[in-house]
Amino acid sequence: MGISRQQHEFAEFQARTSAKSGVPGLDLAVVRDIIDSYQRASTEPEGVSYAEVDAGGVPALWAIPEGADPDKALLHFHFGGSVTASMYSDRKAAGHIAKAAGVRSLVVDFRLAPEHPYPAQVDDAETAYRWLLSQGYEPKNIGSTGHSIGGTLAVMLPLRLLAKGEATRARSSASRRGPTSPSRTLRSTRTKTTTRCSAGPRSSSSGQPGCRTPP
The missing domain is CATH 3.40.50.1820 (Alpha/Beta hydrolase fold, catalytic domain)
Structure with missing residues (x-):
């Protein structure tokens, strides 16, 4: 299977960003500008x-x-x-x-x-x-x-x-977003219940997409 246009564009975006951030001695203002540009890769x-x-x-x-x-x-x-x-x-x-x-x-x-x-x-x-x-x-x-x-x-x-x-x-x-899992943790200030969620199917127990209450 060939590389899609979106994959190619994203690879080019990553290459440009890496080239900018790889310059030694960048001041904080430039670093902030580079970080702000990351959102361009999202939909x-x-x-x-x-x-x-x-x-x-x-x-x-x-x-x-x-x-x-x-x-x-x-x-x-x-x-x-x-x-x-x-x-x-x-x-x-x-x-x-x-x-x-x-x-x-x-x-x-x-x-x-x-x-x-x-x-x-x-x-x-x-x-x-x-x-x-x-x-x-x-x-x-x-x-x-x-x-x-x-x-x-x-x-x-x-x-x-x-x-x-x-x-x-x-x-x-x-x-x-960790190095191995794109999970997110939801904390409720009312119940102290912690629920871990992923992009999986809706859980019948929690009623939330891909969520489960840990033991």
Whole structure:
């Protein structure tokens, strides 16, 4: 079987990216630009539009699927170890998640280190959350999702709110792509239940695609 056009294009993209990142002595601004370009290799979700907003002083990007539930929203946090990447890096991923969930997703462009050390990232997550509250969303209708370090923020946000004694029913989905398994771990701030998911068929026990509750 021959190589498809998509495989060929992706190989060329990887080669160009590797050539850029292989130059010695790259400064952080160039590295961030290269990381932001990774999203070009992913597909656009159909039926999803985008709108940039100021979420209480934090730059953010709405991913809005057609027919989205107007009363519910997700907060999405990008990857990059809190040093690289941006809301644009995870724009398409957040759009796919939002479309699957049938709700809007607010991709948060939290501040990056080393210019803004921890806890600036969690502070921005909380600010964006409170901005959603000011827009009329109820805590029970706000969930959080994240990729890599963004997954950590997705889990830390409801924990911070609970530590402050605030009621929250938001669920958190933290995704991490490891070297051998494209699994993602879902953690619920309400039940402490951990569910591992893959791209497999829907599980009859969990009701989620390819999910199972570990023993």
